[in-house]
Amino acid sequence: MHLHGPLFPIPYDRTMRGRSVDKNAPRKPLTAFMMFMKERRSNSESLASLPFGERNRILGAEWSQMSKEQKQVYSSRAAEERAKYNVLLAEYKSSESYKTWLASNEGYVKNPKRKKGVQPEAERDSRESNFRVSIFTTEFLQYNRLREVVLRQLKKQAIQLEEETALLSKHVENLVHAETRTKTQLQSCSEQLANEEQIQKRLYRELVAALAEVSLPCSGGTSDSISTGTEHITETSVQSFFTQLEQLKEDQKHPELIIKAQELLETAISKKIIKLVSL
DNA sequence: CCACCTTTGAAGTAC
DNA sequence: GTACTTCAAAGGTGG
Numbered sequence: 545m546h547l548h549g550p551l552f553p554i555p556y557d558r559t560m561r562g563r564s565v566d567k568n569a570p571r572k573p574l575t576a577f578m579m580f581m582k583e584r585r586s587n588s589e590s591l592a593s594l595p596f597g598e599r600n601r602i603l604g605a606e607w608s609q610m611s612k613e614q615k616q617v618y619s620s621r622a623a624e625e626r627a628k629y630n631v632l633l634a635e636y637k638s639s640e641s642y643k644t645w646l647a648s649n650e651g652y653v654k655n656p657k658r659k660k661g662v663q664p665e666a667e668r669d670s671r672e673s674n675f676r677v678s679i680f681t682t683e684f685l686q687y688n689r690l691r692e693v694v695l696r697q698l699k700k701q702a703i704q705l706e707e708e709t710a711l712l713s714k715h716v717e718n719l720v721h722a723e724t725r726t727k728t729q730l731q732s733c734s735e736q737l738a739n740e741e742q743i744q745k746r747l748y749r750e751l752v753a754a755l756a757e758v759s760l761p762c763s764g765g766t767s768d769s770i771s772t773g774t775e776h777i778t779e780t781s782v783q784s785f786f787t788q789l790e791q792l793k794e795d796q797k798h799p800e801l802i803i804k805a806q807e808l809l810e811t812a813i814s815k816k817i818i819k820l821v822s823l
Numbered sequence: 824c825c826a827c828c829t830t831t832g833a834a835g836t837a838c
Numbered sequence: 839g840t841a842c843t844t845c846a847a848a849g850g851t852g853g
Contacts, residue, residue, distance in 0.1 A: 565845095572846045577831040582847060596849060600830040607831070626833075827851085835844080 568641045570632040573625035576618035577607055616708070743821055748782045750819070754812035758805050760788050761798065 581603050585592050636642050759774035777785040793802050812818040
């Protein structure tokens with residue numbers, strides 16, 4: 545829960561009060577929530593036209609309803625912006641204009657801007673002005689502080705990325721699981737297919753053996769030329785052999801061949817030369 | 824012209 | 839670690 549102000553007047557100055565605002569310093573980057581507000585304002589006219597306070601209250605409520613994953617889009621972008629800002633700030637802090645500003649703020653010069661309800665209070669001397677510290681030491685401390693800030697941010701980003709990685713790992717795990725499942729299914733399907741092919745091959749072999757004596761009149765390529773040749777069943781022509789037999793039966797030609805084939809098949813089945821496999 | 828209103832969150836500061 | 843402030847954005851209003 546965010547507190548909007550002091551519950552009672554504070555007895556000392558906790559703030560940077562007294563320091564003037566450095567106009568040359570880089571602007572603070574937007575937080576994730578600020579980016580979210582900016583986006584929602586720009587893509588919703590009804591929101592943009594709403595009064596200031598009401599609109600932000602709505603967006604604040606919207607934001608608090610959002611999941612961590614939904615906020616992640618904005619947090620990542622905000623983290624990037626913060627990183628850029630820190631680089632700019634580091635550059636600025638080593639610049640001449642920063643040192644000038646720092647010098648102009650030696651011992652709180654300007655009058656502070658105060659919020660309503662905060663009681664005015666006697667100005668204090670700057671802590672830094674109480675110590676005559678070597679410029680090298682000051683710069684070193686500042687450098688150190690900045691490194692700490694960067695370190696802190698990197699740690700935070702690392703945690704965020706770890707969470708993202710964990711989420712992605714879970715997805716990967718699911719996909720691997722699904723892949724294993726389909727591979728198993730494929731394996732069993734292939735085995736069934738191979739088995740079926742084996743059975744068909746055997747059946748064809750058995751049919752060829754049983755129907756070896758049957759010779760069909762060869763119909764030839766065209767209807768005009770009547771071939772006198774004959775055709776026997778082979779392991780590769782089982783399908784077409786039966787098709788031709790079917791055609792003969794339909795056309796009621798060579799009934800003796802049909803009967804012979806039927807007899808041979810029945811004998812083969814009864815003698816178990818042909819073994820039928822139930823499906 | 825700028826403080827104020829409002830929201831959340833990061834960061835700075837003092838204790 | 840806690841408590842607090844300031845500042846980022848937005849734009850209308852009032853001193």
